[in-house]
Amino acid sequence: MNAFLSLFCGFIFAVGLGLSGMTDPNKVIGFLTLNKDWDPSLAFVMAGAIAIHGTTYFLFRKQKKPFFAPSFSKPATSNIDSKLIIGALMFGLGWGLGGFCPGPAIVSTVSLHPKVGVFVVSMLSGFFLVNVITYMLSFRKDSIQ
Amino acid sequence: MHIYLPPLIGGAIIGLSASILWLGSGRVAGISGIISGIFQAQPTQYIHRLLFLFGLLIGGITLLFAYPTSIHVPIPRSIPALVIAGLLVGIGTKIGSGCTSGHGVCGISKLSTRSIIATLSFMAAGFLIATLLAGRSI
Numbered sequence: 001m002n003a004f005l006s007l008f009c010g011f012i013f014a015v016g017l018g019l020s021g022m023t024d025p026n027k028v029i030g031f032l033t034l035n036k037d038w039d040p041s042l043a044f045v046m047a048g049a050i051a052i053h054g055t056t057y058f059l060f061r062k063q064k065k066p067f068f069a070p071s072f073s074k075p076a077t078s079n080i081d082s083k084l085i086i087g088a089l090m091f092g093l094g095w096g097l098g099g100f101c102p103g104p105a106i107v108s109t110v111s112l113h114p115k116v117g118v119f120v121v122s123m124l125s126g127f128f129l130v131n132v133i134t135y136m137l138s139f140r141k142d143s144i145q
Numbered sequence: 146m147h148i149y150l151p152p153l154i155g156g157a158i159i160g161l162s163a164s165i166l167w168l169g170s171g172r173v174a175g176i177s178g179i180i181s182g183i184f185q186a187q188p189t190q191y192i193h194r195l196l197f198l199f200g201l202l203i204g205g206i207t208l209l210f211a212y213p214t215s216i217h218v219p220i221p222r223s224i225p226a227l228v229i230a231g232l233l234v235g236i237g238t239k240i241g242s243g244c245t246s247g248h249g250v251c252g253i254s255k256l257s258t259r260s261i262i263a264t265l266s267f268m269a270a271g272f273l274i275a276t277l278l279a280g281r282s283i
Contacts (some may be wrong), residue, residue, distance in 0.1 A: 004163060010203075018160065024215065026218060026256075032271045033272075034275075049157065054189065056254075066168055069170045070171075077259075079259070087236075087239070089237070090270040091233065092250070094231065099220075102180060118227045119234075123235040124229070126237075126238075
């Protein structure tokens, strides 16, 4: 059941992104550019998503465990630290520069447009780089202890 | 159709996806987290991550046939700009633990202070750079 849910949720997530306009970097840049031609329509994507997910979350707030799994996943940390802010600022700069955030970029790879491929390979390299550095730092910490 | 209707309906579908994944499997529909986890030294929930990715791609292929103008779009930025943008998005979402979906949709829906601050930060940075670059071809 969980396997099916992952596949199904990935599928409808992509359909939602496509319908919403998020897969069009011209629209994203039009939303992020504050000038006389400002196109606020993409603000409604987040509004629609939060309206549904926030309501679900509120209605099922007393739910002890998910329907098909032993427990709800918990965020690794609730700290508000410089990592969170610096990471978010870097992400925002990349989003405004390229016009893609991770989901729409991955969905758009099916167009086989080489520029989308360039963005996605760079993004995956970014993930990989941070993972490798984190992994190496964890070894250093282990050897100190 | 009103111009705000497709974003609202698309957003609602995204919210539905996040809700089903949360209530069914207890997982957060944060794309950067799900995808970047595939590239970890010791991946956890590997099958879930791959299946979600697979679902995204099948969704993309469906759009390609059902609503091709959502996928076949001119890409406004140059290749060097996209290389830098991709690196910033990859590194930034990894060290900031989330993107538009994980912080912007799932985190805010749970009224997480952490996600609200992250979302305000990346929105501000996005508005700033896009506005500064307006009218330039880069």
